[in-house]
Amino acid sequence: xxxxxxxxxxxxxxxxxxxxxxxxxxxxxxxxxxxxxxxxxxxxxxxxxxxxxxxxxxxxxxxxxxxxxxxxxxxxxxxxxxxxxxxxxxxxxxxxxxxxxxxxxxxxxxxxxxxxxxxxxxxxxxxxxxxxxxxxxxxxxxxxxxx
Numbered sequence: 001x002x003x004x005x006x007x008x009x010x011x012x013x014x015x016x017x018x019x020x021x022x023x024x025x026x027x028x029x030x031x032x033x034x035x036x037x038x039x040x041x042x043x044x045x046x047x048x049x050x051x052x053x054x055x056x057x058x059x060x061x062x063x064x065x066x067x068x069x070x071x072x073x074x075x076x077x078x079x080x081x082x083x084x085x086x087x088x089x090x091x092x093x094x095x096x097x098x099x100x101x102x103x104x105x106x107x108x109x110x111x112x113x114x115x116x117x118x119x120x121x122x123x124x125x126x127x128x129x130x131x132x133x134x135x136x137x138x139x140x141x142x143x144x145x146x147x
Contacts, residue, residue: 039066043062043063043064043067044068046067047067047071047075047076048072051063064079081124082123084146085120085122088120088141092139095140097139099118100114103116106138
């Protein structure tokens with residue numbers, strides 16, 4: 001997706017009434033799709049004002065990839081962890097597992113295994129790099145969805 005596609009999709013989402021109010025749209029200055037500075041400014045604004053929460057997932061992902069402020073980068077880390085956690089939860093549920101069963105399969109202490117998996121799902125902690133491949137294998141999910 002390039003900036004022109006992003007702007008068209010953003011306008012389309014607002015026309016469909018997917019949570020973007022007229023007030024929110026008028027707060028966004030008109031943009032030239034070829035002006036990268038304006039594009040980055042828009043993405044920073046979408047992230048900092050929380051508009052990403054009501055955007056379709058592909059538009060929110062695009063905004064987070066293009067945002068540059070330190071606050072946006074901090075929020076992006078939490079956002080990506082939540083996306084990975086959501087994918088993980090859906091995967092273990094589809095396999096009929098529980099958080100406890102996943103933690104046990106990873107070799108975590110039985111008392112703490114549910115707590116670890118729960119913190120990954122909530123986006124509180126990232127899935128440890130050394131466990132990523134094992135998690136992906138156990139729940140049969142593409143590793144890319146967890147990164």
